[in-house]
Structure formats: C-alpha cells, structure tokens
Amino acid sequence: MILDSKIPAGPLAEKWTKHKFTSKLVNPANKRKYEVIVVGTGLAGASAAASLAELGYNVKAFCFQDSPRRAHSIAAQGGINAAKNYQNDGDSVYRLFYDTIKGGDYRAREANVYRLAEVSVNIIDQCVAQGVPFAREYGGLLANRSFGGAQVSRTFYARGQTGQQLLLGAYSALSRQVANGKVKLYPRTEMMDVVTVDGHAQGIVTRNLITGAIETHAAHAVLLCTGGYGNVFFLSTNAMGSNVTAAWRAHKKGAHFANPCYTQIHPTCIPVSGDHQSKLTLMSESLRNDGRVWVPKTVAMAEKLRKGEIRPRDIQEEDRDYYLERKYPSFGNLVPRDVASRNAKYVCDEGRGVNETGEAVFLDFRDAINRDSEATIRARYGNLFDMYQQITGENPYQTPMKIYPAVHYTMGGLWVDYNLMTSVPGLYALGEANFSDHGANRLGASALMQGLADGYFVIPYTLGDYLAGLGTKPVDTNHPEFEKAVKGVKDKISKLLGIKGTKSVDYFHKKLGKIMWNDCGMARTAEGLTRAKAEIKALRAEFWKDVKVLGENEELNQSLEKAHRVADFLELGELMVDDALNRNESCGGHFREEYQTPEGEALRDDENFAYVAAWKYQGDEQEELLEKEPLVFENVKLTQRSYK
C-alpha cells in the first residue's frame, strides 16, 4: 500500500481554502442519519464532539475518567499560540508556520502545519466567545507573552492554567450538546478495540469500568482523540491513566503508526526523589524567562553539594557554570526544549548534577529577584513556586529550584492524511494521538493549538467529505465482526486474570520504563537500542507468564485496567526502539549519539531520512513493516537549526 497524504495541490496559502471548497458536504437533513464515535474528551475530543454535534451528527463520546473534564489537556500550563499579531511585533500565519516547521526539525508536513497556523487565529476567537478568561491588559484587550524561545509574543494564556481553561471551554460546549441530546456521554468507559467491516472502521468495543460489561457501539466513523503515549516510560508528566491502548488497538487493526520514536523530553520538571515516585511534575517553561540554569564548574564541588557539605548559595559566581548561556549566547536559557534537555543530561553525565541522585540542575531566580523584586517574581510565578515548595519542601525564593528533564509529549502517533484519517478508512486520529504537525520536536504552547485546531476547525470539514461518500445506510452491531472483536477482548481479559503470577502490573511497568528511559530516552545509540529490544521482548514474555492481576472482570478493577494498558505499552516500546534504530540520524527529540555535529548538536540526514516512518502491524511477534511517506518541502529551505 502506498500512503497517500492527500495534500491538496496549489500554493501553500490556498490549499486549505481550496480543499474546504472541494470537499463534499452532507445535506443538513442527512446529518442526523450519521453516527460518529469520539474516543477521548480532551481538547481534541471535546472540541470535535461538540462541533460535530452542533452540525447535526449524532455523537457518542467516551472517556475512561469519571468526567470528560478530567482529560489530561487540563494540566497544560503555559499557553496557546496563535498568529494574531495583536502585539504588532511581526508575527504572521507564515511566521508561525515557519517557526513550527523549523522547531520540528523539518520532519513535519508543510501543508498540515500551514493549516494549523492558519486556523490558530479562529481558536482564540472561539474560546473568548465561550467565556474562557484569558489574561488581559489594563485596556481590556488580550495579553500575550513570548514562550518557548519564540521571538514574537504570540502566546495567549490564563495564568499558569491555560489548558484547564481551554478544556473547560470545550467541556462546556460538549455539555451543551449533551443537554441538547446530540451527544451521549460514556464516562468511566475504556475503548478495547476498533471494529472494521469491509476495511472500514464501523464501531468500537468498550469495557464499562464499573460493571466490567463489554459493550459494542456502531458508527459511520470513529475518531480517536486519545492523547499520547509518554507513559510507556512509566515516569512522565502524563496523567496516571494516560495510555496508548486505543491507538495501539487501532494500529493492530491496520492503522499505521508514524514516527513512534519522536518523544519530547521537557527540560524543566521536578527531579525524581526516589523509587516510590509515581509521576513527574512539570514546572512551566515560562520559568526559563527569568530563571538561570547552572551547575558547579567542577565535579568536586558538585559532590560536596550532593553530600550536603555546602549549600548552593555558598558557590561563588566564578565557580558556577551557566552552561546554556555559555554555549548558546543568543538564546541562552530560552533554547528549545530538546536542546535544553540534552545539555542538562550532559552536565549530569559529567558528574556535575546537584541533588542526591546526581540528576538535577539548578534553575536560579536569585538574579531575577535582585533585579525585579520578590513581589514581581511572585506575581509572575507564584502558583508554580508554591507547587514546587509543596512537592519538594524547599523554598525557591531562597534557594534555587532543582530541575531535570522528563518525558512530556509524544510527537509520534497514528499516521493520518491531510484529512486526519488514518490508513483505515473511517478511522480518524486527532490531537496528540496523531503524528502530523510537530515533526520531531514540538514547540511550547503548540499542543493546545493543535488539539483545538483538529477538533474545532479541521474535522468538521474533512469528516463530512468522507461521510457524504458513504451514503446514509444505518450501521448496527449485528455484523459478525463485532462478535469477533468482543470475543477477542473477553479472551484477553480471561487470559490476564488467569495468569495468577507473582508480580504486580506496576513491577512490569516500572521495568519497561527504565529500559525505555535508559536506551530510548534523551540520547540513543544503536548498541543501546539493540539491547533494549531484547530486554523488552523478554519482559513482555515474562509479563504474560507471571503477572498478577487480582479480582474479577465484573467490578471496578483498577489492576485489570492497568494490566491492559501495560500489555500494550510492552508492544509499543519495541516499535519505538525499532523506529529509533531505523532512523540513522538525529533530529529534534530523537538524538542518536552516532549522528552529531562536532559541537554536539543534532545532525540530520535530509537526503536519506526526510520521510515519515509509518509502521504497519504484521501480526503478533512479527517484525513490523516500514512504509515511507516522503516529506516534500516546497516553501522552506532546510537548514541546520542553530540557537547560538
């Protein structure tokens, strides 16, 4: 099969307008004859479900949490980008497009990214109309800030809780459609499989998490808005429940999985404090606007710090290494996430880490407080400083914060064409669940933008085109494919409950996380990846022999829920390793130590690797098949990213 990205012809700036016009429309009277399933209720899912219901489609929305408002989009702190150019500082749709393509290290599709930049302006209008309380200036107009190294101020924000406010906006639109009877909600329900009939997605199998009931739902189209797979690393900034199950089951039903090795490691997270740790907490990137990153110049001094013999304040200016300012004088502490993370790893690998585990660097506000006063810093970051103190017990106004990179976002995901359709007709992927817009590295404040762009402004057009071509024949769950899928799900549950082994699900998850972090994390080598592949295979075999899942299916059973998710992570992990091994270059978040410039920066190989790696499932314990979608750049010139 040749993957057809279906990118419309014509000049970049006209593609989307033209495409919207040439897409087929569904007659208003016919829209009510279509059923659409939306899995996941984060920014992408809630906005898609609400917008499609407003158009007249019958929508069923599913989430595993107790309420759609809990989806992990809610935790996004920093902001949302939009090319409004309200600040008159030179921003434009083209500049946002260019920054996103470059920031992604030239591994994203031009047409998708341009469309994203184009609709970004509509998102802000929409959210304001819903009553989202963005930050404002005294004149009453919207405030902006510069974020994540962007040289224009295009980020809209609501204090440090932008994701929460945007999600609650989308949730309110969704709730309105629930009240109107156009959306039926299924909370505490997990998708267990996609059902395809004659090659088209026609429904899903779900498990009611309270009763354990296995149920079937038929629809003309299925939208997966199920987020990313960062929890394959066990420790990440993702919510505890975030998982790859829906996307992975879709993959096993024929949807290609693209660029799985592209993961984003966020530079400013609270470091790991011990083996008990269950998750990592992000400290917003905005802190790097005022905080200075440093470690001691010498290993000896770092050792003294680790032993508690000296305090950070005892270290004189000349003994501190502000390594980002030293290496990248023009961007300094504001270099993109991948660069900042990698450099933190380097200095810690040299033995200059500053906490007991040796895996932390300082983020110091001393100079900012001396310059602007403590009150000013409190007004800017008060909630973040409080959160830091709550978790670590240290006061960041008096002693520098300790930070370390942590897994935060996954750029890879289900392969989709320009219409956001996966390689299975009728099956779509939106938001972080797809691979399409961020290339090999996502810029700050772009995840919220993409989730809402997909849900509010892209899918309402592209889904209509597919449905109009289907005809209005009703769908139902009587087809034997549903029965087959239900049997598969039930067999898997019985198998998991029947192993009655000796080790908990978390035991396997933590082990997998360590393998992934050590060998498929911030820096990767062919040797490490090869080792990881073998270790994951062995761990997966052990899981299916020795996992201990207590209780029964017919009740709320959190161990069983986790077991399903970890079983899928154990398969995904291997594919991530395969993808990282295949990509013999460094780009964005994917850093292969063999491929770097003399200065230690990522060295791309555009001649051989300017493509999307889309993997096709071939069967249990079979190597997956790699299919390539070449990336064609007609508008931007590929350059070495430089932040010096």
Added chain:
Amino acid sequence: MKLTLKVWRQKNNADKGGFVSYPLDGISTDMSFLEMLDVLNEELTEKGEDPVHFDHDCREGICGMCSLYINGKPHGPQQTTTCQLHMRSFNDGDTITIEPWRAAAFPVVKDLVVDRSAFDRIIQSGGYVSVNTGGVPDANEIPIPKTIADEAFDAATCIGCGACVAACKNASAMLFTSAKISQLAMLPQGKVERKARAEKMIAQMDAEGFGACTNTGACSAECPKGISLTNIARMNREYFSAVLSSENV
C-alpha cells in the same frame, strides 16, 4: 515512617462497607499521599488481597479526580488536593483515617471511589455560553476590564473535585455551582443567558439532592483552589434577580 491506616472498604454500592486497618512501614516523607497508597496497594497485591480503589489521574493538582476524606477533612490537613499532599505533613506513628466523600448526591462506587456525575449534569443544565463553533467575533472585539477578567478567572479555576460538598455538613453544592454562574455572569459573553443559567443550574443542583447553604464557609476553607464565598453571594443575587422576571423554569 510507620503508620496505621484506617481505610474505608466497600465492595460496591450495594455493600454496607466498613473500616479496615492496615499497618504500613517504610514510608518516606518525600512521598505524596497517593504514592503512600501505591505502596499499600503493592503490599496488598503481594498478599493476594484486593487493592484499595481510589480515584486519581493527573497527580498535579488540576484534574480534580482525587477525592479522599483524610482525618475528617477533604484532601487532608492542607488546603490542597490529595495528590499534592505529602507525607511530611504527617508524623511517624500516626493513625490516618481515609474515607470517601460522604454525600447522598455522590454515591460510593467502590472503596474510596464515588460517582460525581451530578456535577456534570449541573454544568449540562446551563454552565456554558450558547455559541456554536465558527462565526464568532474577533477575540479583541469586546474589551473586558482586567479586574473583571481576573475575577472571572478566579471563579473559573474550580476543578470540580467535590471537596466543597464533602466539607459541608449539608452536602451543599453551592460553591461549585456558584463558581460557574459567577464566571459567566461577570463576562460580557455570558451575560446574555445569565438569568436562565442561574435558574436552570440551581434547579438542577436541587434535583440532584445536594443540601442547602447555611453560610458556614467550610466549603471555601477546604477548597483546594480557594474559590471564594463571594461567588455564592453573587449567585444568590443572580438567582433572585432572575426569578423576579422568570419565564424560564
């Protein structure tokens, strides 16, 4: 640290439920409260006993999913969510009592997990601005004074965890409902529907079986996001002005 946990165990909604005591050793003060429960659950799994079920997700204090009633207080001794509570707030040798939210409108699902879908239904009854996607004015078309926008934001930070209900002796949901009514009543975008919204949301709140407000302020004192009682006063004003000219409910 060595602890004794008194945990509410209840197999399902039909079960009567009761406390079970668990001794727990080797707890570090750096652990979060939920990580301490993870340790307990690993031990229970090891012994072949059903782990304690509790709701949690983001573990960074914003999703509103965690919901434990700890030593007689929602989210425990500090004004934060349970996931942000750390064991350094407790002492070696402590006995810690852990219960689910107690409210008729929040039935227990299992152990410490309750059903808070009543909150979703309150929002569905009117907690939104009725605009469809597309066709809205430019975001800067209507200036909003910064002070108003900030106050609306403060109300909008409610995470819907239900601590207000759990803290209230009447299990009232006034703080939750008023936060949404306030946010939208203050903003020009929400003013168009403010009367109908206040009436409908309050009618739904009552229909769900939440209790009345007696102004003790326990809700706000225990709210992890510090949602102010002023919102309840504002909601009452909204409601009275709405019913005087009501054609809605």
